Amino acid sequence: MKKTVETSFKRIETKYVVNKEDLDDLLKDLKKYVVEDDYPISTISNVYFDTEDFDVIQDALAKQNRREKIRMRTYIEHPTVDSPAFLEVKSKDAEGIGHKFRLVSNPSSITRLMTDGLVDQTIQDLDLVQEIQALRQRYDHRLQPQMYIYYDRLSLKEKKSIQGYPYNKIRVTLDQNLVYRDQQVSLLRGKAGEPLLEENTIIMEIKAPGEEPQWLKDILDSTDWSNRNFRNTVVPTISHKV
Numbered sequence: 001m002k003k004t005v006e007t008s009f010k011r012i013e014t015k016y017v018v019n020k021e022d023l024d025d026l027l028k029d030l031k032k033y034v035v036e037d038d039y040p041i042s043t044i045s046n047v048y049f050d051t052e053d054f055d056v057i058q059d060a061l062a063k064q065n066r067r068e069k070i071r072m073r074t075y076i077e078h079p080t081v082d083s084p085a086f087l088e089v090k091s092k093d094a095e096g097i098g099h100k101f102r103l104v105s106n107p108s109s110i111t112r113l114m115t116d117g118l119v120d121q122t123i124q125d126l127d128l129v130q131e132i133q134a135l136r137q138r139y140d141h142r143l144q145p146q147m148y149i150y151y152d153r154l155s156l157k158e159k160k161s162i163q164g165y166p167y168n169k170i171r172v173t174l175d176q177n178l179v180y181r182d183q184q185v186s187l188l189r190g191k192a193g194e195p196l197l198e199e200n201t202i203i204m205e206i207k208a209p210g211e212e213p214q215w216l217k218d219i220l221d222s223t224d225w226s227n228r229n230f231r232n233t234v235v236p237t238i239s240h241k242v
Contacts, residue, residue, distance in 0.1 A: 010097060010098070010100075011097070011208055012096065012207075012209070012210070012212075013098045013205055013206070013207050013208075014206045015204070015205045016203070016204045016206075016220075017197070017201050017203060018174075018203070019200055019201060020201065020202060021200065023174075026204070026219075029222075030156065030172060030219065032215075033159055033215050034156040034158050034159060035156065036155070036156060040156070042075050042153045042155065043075065043077045043152055043153070044073060044074075044075060044153055044175075045073070045076075045079065045187050046071050046072065046073050046148065046149045046150070047071060047073075047107075047148055048069065048070065048146055048147040049070040049114050049144065049146065050143065050144070050146040051139050051140075055142075056068060056139065056143070066091035066092060066093070067091060068090065068091045069089075069090040070089055070114070070135065071088050072085055072087050072107065073085065073086045073088060074086070074107065080188065081106060082106050082108070083106060085105060085106055085107045085187065087102060087105065087114070088101070088102040089131060089135070101128050103123060103128045105123050107187045113129070113132060114132065114143055115143065145186060147185060148181045148186070148189075148193060149196065150177075150180075150193065151177055152177045153173055154174040155171065156171065156172040156174075157170070157171050158170035162215070165214070168210070169208075170207070170208050170216060171206075171208075173204070173205045175203040176202040176203075178197055179191065179196060
């Protein structure tokens with residue numbers, strides 16, 4: 001069966017740093033309410049586009065504009081220039097609701113669009129292209145590949161029937177083996193890089209279309225790590241450039 005490609009999302013996303021020794025108990029609690037996604041295991045490689053001074057991230061931290069993040073992502077373990085890849089623009093509105101728009105192309109075409117503004121026949125979403133061109137203009141056409149981040153992901157989704165609770169379309173992802181590099185920033189240069197976190201930690205992200213359901217709040221409230229939020233591009237940016 002061919003996987004349907006979603007090109008727009010609207011949801012609240014919250015990341016937490018979790019110790020690996022807590023993972024078994026966490027999964028035991030979660031699996032009362034969630035099951036594995038249709039494609040539960042994935043390897044994810046990302047290239048973040050920014051200026052040399054990381055103006056995009058700085059604006060996001062300062063809550064300027066729409067707090068955008070611009071990245072190219074692939075789920076292919078060993079991508080080539082023609083492998084399927086997504087160009088994604090993530091933003092937040094005044095209420096803190098996250099919005100994500102993406103188009104499908106390949107690493108070569110996406111990089112040419114971001115760095116030179118060139119659009120070829122593989123890129124069909126002209127509305128998103130228009131937004132990309134506006135972002136390029138805002139940053140004086142200085143957007144370049146600046147950060148590579150890789151991780152292994154387990155994806156979970158809410159059960160459609162949970163006694164006593166309505167269906168909320170909750171998704172949970174668990175990322176580990178995170179590495180990053182700010183040299184040779186490309187999807188085609190392998191997975192080498194520096195550890196992004198301590199060895200015994202993972203990243204859990206909660207994706208919700210609105211307020212978290214009570215069952216999820218109860219799980220989070222029972223932990224001692226629920227106040228450890230994390231942004232997966234801030235750590236390398238601050239340590240290297242700020």
